[in-house]
Amino acid sequence: MSFDLPTPRGTLIPNRPLDSLTWLRVGGPADWLFQPADAEDLAEFLAALDPAVPVFPMGVGSNLIVRDGGIRGLVVRLGRAFNSVSVEGRTVTAGAAALDAQVARRAAEAGLDLTFLRTIPGSIGGAVRMNAGCYGSYVADHLVEIQLVTRQGEQITMQAAELGFGYRHSDIPEGAIITQAVFTAEEGDPDALHVKMADQLARRDASQPTGERSAGSTFRNPAGFSSTGREDDIHDLKAWSLIDQAGLRGHSWGGAQMSEKHPNFLLNTGAATAAELEALGELVRRRVLEESGHDLQWEVIRIGDPAPEDE
Numbered sequence: 542m543s544f545d546l547p548t549p550r551g552t553l554i555p556n557r558p559l560d561s562l563t564w565l566r567v568g569g570p571a572d573w574l575f576q577p578a579d580a581e582d583l584a585e586f587l588a589a590l591d592p593a594v595p596v597f598p599m600g601v602g603s604n605l606i607v608r609d610g611g612i613r614g615l616v617v618r619l620g621r622a623f624n625s626v627s628v629e630g631r632t633v634t635a636g637a638a639a640l641d642a643q644v645a646r647r648a649a650e651a652g653l654d655l656t657f658l659r660t661i662p663g664s665i666g667g668a669v670r671m672n673a674g675c676y677g678s679y680v681a682d683h684l685v686e687i688q689l690v691t692r693q694g695e696q697i698t699m700q701a702a703e704l705g706f707g708y709r710h711s712d713i714p715e716g717a718i719i720t721q722a723v724f725t726a727e728e729g730d731p732d733a734l735h736v737k738m739a740d741q742l743a744r745r746d747a748s749q750p751t752g753e754r755s756a757g758s759t760f761r762n763p764a765g766f767s768s769t770g771r772e773d774d775i776h777d778l779k780a781w782s783l784i785d786q787a788g789l790r791g792h793s794w795g796g797a798q799m800s801e802k803h804p805n806f807l808l809n810t811g812a813a814t815a816a817e818l819e820a821l822g823e824l825v826r827r828r829v830l831e832e833s834g835h836d837l838q839w840e841v842i843r844i845g846d847p848a849p850e851d852e
Contacts, residue, residue, distance in 0.1 A: 588694025
């Protein structure tokens with residue numbers, strides 16, 4: 542895609558391969574990769590950018606399949622200017638590029654309980670966008686407000702109540718890029734909070750293929766969640782169980798595999814293409830629908846164009 546770009550203070554790279562920036566290590570190039578110097582640089586750049594140019598905000602690539610043909614338009618990736626974490630009273634303020642685990646640890650050191658973030662892969666911007674959660678806690682339970690830059694280049698604040706949180710969902714404005722999030726948390730003993738996080742890590746490592754190339758949970762749980770995003774105690778239907786019942790634990794397609802350890806984890810065993818990963822995921826969806834009648838929905842984000850030979 543050919544287009545004229547404003548000149549930012551940050552870094553602007555043409556035809557940047559994205560495979561090294563995703564946890565699954567697949568994906569073609571972005572037409573342009575933009576790493577803004579700060580929020581003002583991001584705002585000024587987007588305000589001057591042709592409205593017809595597609596913009597995709599990318600975190601650390603923990604929940605993402607970039608297709609082999611790459612992404613047309615502009616990919617925005619926030620860097621060090623957006624990864625600070627500060628604590629004041631019971632309030633934790635984190636840049637959107639701060640890792641979830643980093644925020645959990647920093648809060649625990651200050652005696653604040655955001656331990657649910659410790660085992661969630663990725664960065665705070667993605668956690669807010671997807672209302673990430675585990676162990677009965679969700680971003681929606683703790684978020685106060687966010688700062689973001691709109692596609693038009695406006696810097697605005699949105700309160701948590703405006704975000705329409707649901708299960709793995711928020712109503713972030715189309716094209717907007719989160720730059721900062723503010724949380725509130727209950728107080729706790731720092732040592733006890735660190736022990737709690739260590740226990741969570743041990744439980745995660747015992748049940749998930751954390752040493753493999755994956756993007757976390759591949760499909761959303763199909764039922765048992767309320768409109769607020771909280772798990773319903775009455776229903777306990779899990780995507781991994783439906784995949785297992787369909788006989789797809791460990792199933793492979795080229796270099797892609799559904800994990801033997803946790804069948805809702807899609808793995809790159811070493812040389813998978815994005816096309817193979819997505820094809821295996823779609824096979825799983827078809828088989829589960831045939832076996833159980835449940836239509837699994839992707840939790841992993843898939844974006845970009847296929848390679849020409851895959852079209």
